[in-house]
Amino acid sequence: MWPRGAFGIIAISAEGANLRKFDLIIVGASFAGLACARTAALRGLSVCVVDRKRDVGEGVRTTGILVKEAAEETDFPAALTRLIRGVRLYAPNGKYADHLVPGYYFLATDTPNLLRWLAAEAVRAGAELALGTPFKSAVTHDDCIELPNLGLSAKLLIGADGATSGVARYFGLDRNQRFLIGVEVELGSEPGLDGRFLHCFLDSVLAPGYIGWAVPGVGITQVGLAARHGTKPDLMAFLHMYRTRLGLRERPILARRRGLIPAGATLRNTHCGRVMLIGDAAGHVSPLTGGGIAQTLRLGRRTAQLAADWFHAGAEHPGLALAREAPKFTGKLWLRRALDLAPPNWVWNLAFGTPPFRAFTQRIYFHKRGAGGDTRSGKGDDARQSQPDHIQT
Numbered sequence: 016m017w018p019r020g021a022f023g024i025i026a027i028s029a030e031g032a033n034l035r036k037f038d039l040i041i042v043g044a045s046f047a048g049l050a051c052a053r054t055a056a057l058r059g060l061s062v063c064v065v066d067r068k069r070d071v072g073e074g075v076r077t078t079g080i081l082v083k084e085a086a087e088e089t090d091f092p093a094a095l096t097r098l099i100r101g102v103r104l105y106a107p108n109g110k111y112a113d114h115l116v117p118g119y120y121f122l123a124t125d126t127p128n129l130l131r132w133l134a135a136e137a138v139r140a141g142a143e144l145a146l147g148t149p150f151k152s153a154v155t156h157d158d159c160i161e162l163p164n165l166g167l168s169a170k171l172l173i174g175a176d177g178a179t180s181g182v183a184r185y186f187g188l189d190r191n192q193r194f195l196i197g198v199e200v201e202l203g204s205e206p207g208l209d210g211r212f213l214h215c216f217l218d219s220v221l222a223p224g225y226i227g228w229a230v231p232g233v234g235i236t237q238v239g240l241a242a243r244h245g246t247k248p249d250l251m252a253f254l255h256m257y258r259t260r261l262g263l264r265e266r267p268i269l270a271r272r273r274g275l276i277p278a279g280a281t282l283r284n285t286h287c288g289r290v291m292l293i294g295d296a297a298g299h300v301s302p303l304t305g306g307g308i309a310q311t312l313r314l315g316r317r318t319a320q321l322a323a324d325w326f327h328a329g330a331e332h333p334g335l336a337l338a339r340e341a342p343k344f345t346g347k348l349w350l351r352r353a354l355d356l357a358p359p360n361w362v363w364n365l366a367f368g369t370p371p372f373r374a375f376t377q378r379i380y381f382h383k384r385g386a387g388g389d390t391r392s393g394k395g396d397d398a399r400q401s402q403p404d405h406i407q408t
């Protein structure tokens with residue numbers, strides 16, 4: 016639908032040639048970098064986004080689910096998303112409960128094309144993209160920062176290069192130390208999977224510290240799990256459990272996704288001189304749920320506004336201002352530590368369905384809005400396609 020890396024790619028000059036000057040160079044053409052680039056360009060800044068990938072939609076590492084807040088902030092093309100009404104949470108013993116909150120929803124996404132669309136939007140706003148261009152080194156001066164091997168210079172360099180940021184490493188900024196590790200496969204559409212729900216599986220043996228999931232996505236089904244760092248999530252064992260539990264037949268694997276999810280909350284030291292970090296590189300990810308897209312889109316955009324204010328109105332350094340505005344995730348970090356202990360499955364089974372557990376689940380998936388939600392329970396095979404009258408809107 017959107018061209019693969021065909022738009023707005025600038026020619027990178029060889030070392031020693033005249034440097035092309037920009038207000039911003041952003042390393043990383045994903046959610047954080049592209050949101051930042053688009054707003055910066057709209058605010059009149061000259062922007063170049065560099066990414067080592069040749070196509071922003073290749074090698075996607077995320078499930079790509081958007082929460083309602085993110086969906087409402089950006090007008091994503093409807094063809095690239097699929098509405099999901101609520102969450103069906105399964106206990107290890109097969110019992111399940113449906114969690115719905117009136118008016119709340121999630122969007123599954125065609126993530127590769129969503130990223131291509133975000134890139135096209137940034138280019139349309141005036142940003143330039145340099146794909147197939149890895150960041151390796153930089154030279155800092157008082158008034159600018161140079162990337163000589165790319166033939167570029169800028170007033171501000173933004174590292175939006177993900178969980179294991181090379182920009183953070185190069186400039187000695189804080190780096191994520193705690194992670195969840197996530198693995199996922201793409202299967203064809205599963206007619207037997209209830210498409211109204213994000214299916215989440217509690218299992219401390221298969222997914223210690225996190226959960227497994229099945230997402231009825233855009234033309235595909237995404238099945239995966241994550242676990243605390245240091246453990247190896249057994250995707251095949253999880254797939255087997257998922258199919259057996261829901262009575263689904265085996266399907267060929269179309270593609271795989273995997274990646275590290277920062278789980279140590281927002282980092283402290285995320286800027287110095289003319290360099291700053293955003294997105295996963297800065298730890299802008301909920302350490303509890305691992306959800307980062309909403310924050311990275313929001314704070315990416317906000318960074319562009321703060322940078323424009325810094326350049327044009329003499330406001331404070333955008334790194335300082337962002338550090339104040341970014342969430343600290345203190346409570347979620349404590350809950351992450353508790354979940355990392357991976358309560359045995361019998362504890363999940365015992366707690367499941369109790370009012371405090373239901374309230375806790377609603378709160379995690381729907382935040383404050385969870386209080387007005389609706390929960391319904393079931394067991395085993397009922398978890399396959401059930402009647403639409405379960406939906407509460």
Ligand SMILES: Cc1cc2nc3c(=O)[nH]c(=O)nc-3n(C[C@H](O)[C@H](O)[C@H](O)COP(=O)(O)OP(=O)(O)OC[C@H]3O[C@@H](n4cnc5c(N)ncnc54)[C@H](O)[C@@H]3O)c2cc1C
Pocket residue numbers: 042043044045046047048065066067068076077078079080081082148149150151175176177178181182196197198199272273274275276293294295296300305306307308309311
């Ligand atoms: C398995 C998994 C599932 C997830 N599911 C969800 C979910 O459903 N919903 C949700 O909200 N969050 C989810 N997350 C988290 C979410 O994906 C991230 O928070 C989000 O992608 C962060 O965006 P970002 O732009 O900061 O970094 P990234 O998306 O990691 O992008 C970094 C970019 O930088 C580029 N790059 C890296 N190094 C260099 C270099 N040296 N030079 C040039 N370019 C470079 C990369 O190619 C990449 O394009 C998931 C994460 C994982 C791993």
